[in-house]
Amino acid sequence: MEIRMDFLNCLDHDTSMKILRCLEDPSDLVRASYVSRSWRDFVIANGLCKQLCLSMFPHLLRVDCVLEPSCVMEKARKSDDAISASSTDNYPEESIRNTLQKGDRVGRRPSYWSSKGQRKAAVPETLVYKLVADICVITEINIQPFQAYFQQGSPIYSAQSVRFHLGHPKCPMDDTLGEPLDNCADDKFIWTYSSPEFPMAQESRLQNFKLPEPVVCIGGILQIELLRRVQRQEMDGLFYICVAHVQVKGRPLSSAFGVEILGPSGKFVLKTLSSAPPSSLPPSLPEDDALYHGVPLQGLADLEQVVNGLGVGVLDEDWNSEDDEAADEMDDELAF
Structure with missing residues (x-):
C-alpha cells in the first residue's frame, strides 16, 4: 500500500506559514484548507484567510463588530x-x-x-x-x-x-x-x-x-x-x-450580509444573514444582472465564500484594526 504523509505536520510552524503565505489568492487558500483537517485547522488557527482578505480589501478593516445569523432578521433585497x-x-x-x-x-x-x-x-x-x-x-x-x-x-x-x-x-x-x-x-x-x-x-x-x-x-x-x-x-x-x-x-454580497453604518465614523456592523457560503446569486437577482445591468464575474464566487467566512461564529466582538493583540486573538473566530 502506498504510504501517504501530511508534510505540513512534519514542518515547523514558521516554515508552514511561509509556504501557505505564498498563496496570494483567497480562493487558493480556501482550496488548500480542504486538503485535510490539519491544514484547515492550521489556516484557521493562524487567521490566514482573514489576513489575506483584509490585505486585498482594506475597507473591511472598518468592521466594528459582527453579528451571528441567529441575531439578525434578513431584509428584503433593495433594488438599484x-x-x-x-x-x-x-x-x-x-x-x-x-x-x-x-x-x-x-x-x-x-x-x-x-x-x-x-x-x-x-x-x-x-x-x-x-x-x-x-x-x-x-x-x-x-x-x-x-x-x-x-x-x-x-x-x-x-x-x-x-x-x-x-x-x-x-x-x-x-x-x-x-x-x-x-x-x-x-x-x-x-x-x-x-x-x-x-x-x-x-x-x-x-x-x-x-x-x-x-x-x-x-x-x-x-x-x-x-x-x-x-x-x-x-x-x-x-x-x-x-x-x-x-x-x-x-x-x-447582501444575500449573505447586511450592513449597519455607525454614523460618520465610517465603521459598520457586519450582519451575517447566513452561515452557509452562498453558491449563487440571490434567487430574485437575474443571472445576467449583478449590480444593475451588469454581468456577474464568475471568478468572484470563491471570493464571496472567503468574505462570508469572516462573520461565522462571532457575536458582538470588537474588530478594532488598531489593536493588533485583539485582532490576533480573534483569528480563530473570524476566519474559517
Whole structure:
C-alpha cells in the first residue's frame, strides 16, 4: 500500500506559514484548507484567510463588530435606483433615471440624462446611484455617452474624463427613494473610495472603465463624476454632458450580509444573514444582472465564500484594526 504523509505536520510552524503565505489568492487558500483537517485547522488557527482578505480589501478593516445569523432578521433585497444628478436640463424627460435603461431609446423615444448647459467647459457634473446591495464587490463601471441623433450633425455629448466614488450615506436611507433629486448635497454621503481619472472617448458606445483592482463598496452608493465638457449645443452655444446608459459590474454580497453604518465614523456592523457560503446569486437577482445591468464575474464566487467566512461564529466582538493583540486573538473566530 502506498504510504501517504501530511508534510505540513512534519514542518515547523514558521516554515508552514511561509509556504501557505505564498498563496496570494483567497480562493487558493480556501482550496488548500480542504486538503485535510490539519491544514484547515492550521489556516484557521493562524487567521490566514482573514489576513489575506483584509490585505486585498482594506475597507473591511472598518468592521466594528459582527453579528451571528441567529441575531439578525434578513431584509428584503433593495433594488438599484437613481438618487440624484447635479443638474438636469429638462426634468423629468431627461432624468438620471433614464440611464438605468439599456441603450439610448425606449421604443421610439430617446432615453438619456442631460445636464444643464454651461458657458464654461470646465464645469463638472455628478450622478449618484443606489446599488442593489449594501455590500458588494465592484470591478468595473461602463458608461454610454448620448448621441443626439435628432440634432444637426448628430453630436455626441460626452465628458472628457470620468472618476468614480464609492461610499455610504451619513444617515439611513429609505428603501423607496422616490424621484431623483437635482443638486443633491455632497455632504449627505461619505466616500470611502475614489478611482483614478479615466479618459472618455467622444463615441456613442458603452465604454468600459475597469477599476485597478476589485473594490468592496460598503453602503451601496456610487457617484459618477463627469469632468470637463466637450460638446457645445448649436442652438444656444452652451456646453452639455449627456449619458444614455450606466452599467456596473461586480457581485453583490447582501444575500449573505447586511450592513449597519455607525454614523460618520465610517465603521459598520457586519450582519451575517447566513452561515452557509452562498453558491449563487440571490434567487430574485437575474443571472445576467449583478449590480444593475451588469454581468456577474464568475471568478468572484470563491471570493464571496472567503468574505462570508469572516462573520461565522462571532457575536458582538470588537474588530478594532488598531489593536493588533485583539485582532490576533480573534483569528480563530473570524476566519474559517
